[in-house]
């Protein structure tokens with residue numbers, strides 16, 4: 001009996017180890033694996049396995065099989081249920097030689113000679129089978145072993161029962177809680193009927209505003225009769241914390257079967273801020289903080305509607321800075337940017353314009369005048385103009401930056417947003433063309449030919465790029481007031497465009513400045529003029545001078561002095577015979593800078609003339625400081641000099657001043673004998689005007705004027 005005593009002891013030892021597994025924290029699979037190995041070892045079989053009944057009840061699958069050392073796996077992993085331990089409610093023992101046909105077939109599927117199969121019940125249902133197999137021999141299990149097999153199946157059953165319960169309820173609840181607690185969003189579960197809190201995660205517990213917000217929202221949600229159908233997402237703002245929450249409600253069945261509302265609160269403040277930022281960026285100009293073109297069009301649409309509704313008028317002001325490119329190119333973008341910011345701020349500061357100013361891009365601004373402001377349109381225009389009558393401060397110095405403004409009213413001119421903007425733009429361009437620093441109303445009856453402007457623009461770009469010779473230099477004689485001898489001339493550009501015909505500078509110079517093409521054209525004119533001057537000097541008129549106009553845009557180019565120096569030396573002209581005409585509007589810029597440029601140019605050899613004197617801001621005091629050789633009095637003073645005593649006094653004053661500061665004085669626009677006589681008497685040095693001769697091509701100039709005594713006509 002020694003063997004059976006051993007058998008008992010071994011059984012007890014194995015069983016104790018197996019029973020201990022009941023307390024194990026391991027997973028179901030880990031525990032079963034342990035149990036199977038204990039069972040296999042004790043029973044000395046080749047295999048032990050746990051099978052599970054498939055969800056459709058037709059197959060029985062191996063959950064886990066324990067294979068003794070050096071044994072091969074079973075031949076099959078599953079078996080049709082109807083062939084497996086048929087009708088078993090207790091342990092079924094079979095060996096190949098003592099079994100039914102069906103049992104034999106089942107054993108052959110697995111390739112075993114001995115099998116013991118015990119059902120495992122979970123929730124009173126046969127869900128699993130515990131089986132031991134031997135593939136080598138037919139084993140007859142004794143009573144002790146049979147008891148062992150039956151006990152093991154019951155232990156597995158109890159473990160399965162326990163694990164399953166934990167999995168569906170407790171363990172899944174644990175997992176859920178862990179997951180929910182690690183979420184930053186607040187989650188709370190409320191009883192559907194009573195509103196009691198069933199669960200709240202760490203975030204909800206810790207953060208008062210989440211708790212407060214959720215509770216407030218859920219109360220409202222429960223209060224609604226048709227809560228199930230109402231909006232299940234609400235966005236809530238908690239004013240105490242300044243936090244935005246997105247709150248979602250889900251109607252669910254809780255683990256205990258009761259109806260609950262699961263409520264999640266996500267902090268969407270950052271998301272909202274980002275969206276606001278995107279919206280802000282979409283409608284704002286990042287540089288100036290003004291609204292942008294898109295917003296302008298949207299707003300204008302509304303204002304036009306409003307005007308139509310109320311039967312009133314509104315207006316759009318289109319502002320374009322004059323020669324902004326100078327500042328940008330000359331001083332650098334940072335300063336241009338600062339100027340734009342200053343102008344934006346100043347515009348916003350005009351009474352009634354806050355929130356109605358837009359930057360359309362570049363140096364273009366728009367102001368929308370709503371119908372209720374229309375009565376004060378003139379006052380607003382005056383205030384805007386006033387902004388540009390004073391200097392801006394850049395780099396610690398004063399800069400004058402003027403603007404041209406076009407105004408289009410609506411809905412009389414159009415009810416269309418794009419039309420209105422275009423009309424104001426066209427009116428602005430007309431203001432530029434008539435000399436900048438002014439405003440102009442869009443007028444249907446006037447022809448603001450924007451089609452023509454585009455045409456000119458395209459053709460000019462092309463001409464500058466590849467047909468610069470389309471630009472032709474004409475020369476107008478300048479005579480000595482006393483001797484009437486033609487001692488110099490002014491080079492005046494024309495454009496003989498193949499596509500558009502012959503044009504005077506008034507038709508394209510402002511646009512060329514606006515488009516930044518003036519530098520190329522100006523360089524070309526200067527070079528042509530220098531060559532011509534040299535040719536005439538070489539031909540015997542050795543002191544004959546040529547005056548060349550320089551645009552402000554050209555003058556504010558960074559390398560203007562160097563560039564002009566190159567042209568002078570390239571042409572080989574005697575620089576002393578070149579007179580560079582700069583306009584008063586350039587001279588009133590930052591004094592230090594203007595001085596530097598003028599002195600730089602002068603050092604190259606040419607003389608400097610101040611053109612259009614009397615039309616701009618400059619004071620006589622200011623003029624005195626500039627190293628000028630010549631002052632050209634503007635034609636407007638000459639037009640009615642015969643009748644106008646003020647004009648006479650002005651010219652006399654300049655003539656006297658010129659003498660004292662050592663400059664010479666030229667008057668332009670002299671058209672008749674009377675004017676000439678009067679100016680000669682006043683003491684003007686040189687005369688330029690149609691009276692002595694119009695601008696003409698070089699060949700004509702040579703034959704009719706060069707070095708000749710002119711009698712006028």
Ligand code: C2E
Pocket residue numbers: 476491492493504505506509522525549550551611612668669670671688689690691695
């Ligand atoms: P500006 O420099 O004041 O040139 C004088 C203008 O007055 C010329 O007009 C000339 O033809 C005109 N003029 C001269 N005498 C008389 C007169 O007795 N009666 C009348 N009614 N007009 C007279 P133009 O050639 O049409 O040039 C107009 C403006 O275009 C010039 O004014 C100048 O500012 C600009 N311009 C011409 N050529 C150039 C150039 O090469 N570069 C630049 N930057 N500007 C130029």
Ligand code: CA
Pocket residue numbers: 490549581611
């Ligand atoms: Ca001139």
Ligand code: CA
Pocket residue numbers: 611612632634635668
């Ligand atoms: Ca002039």
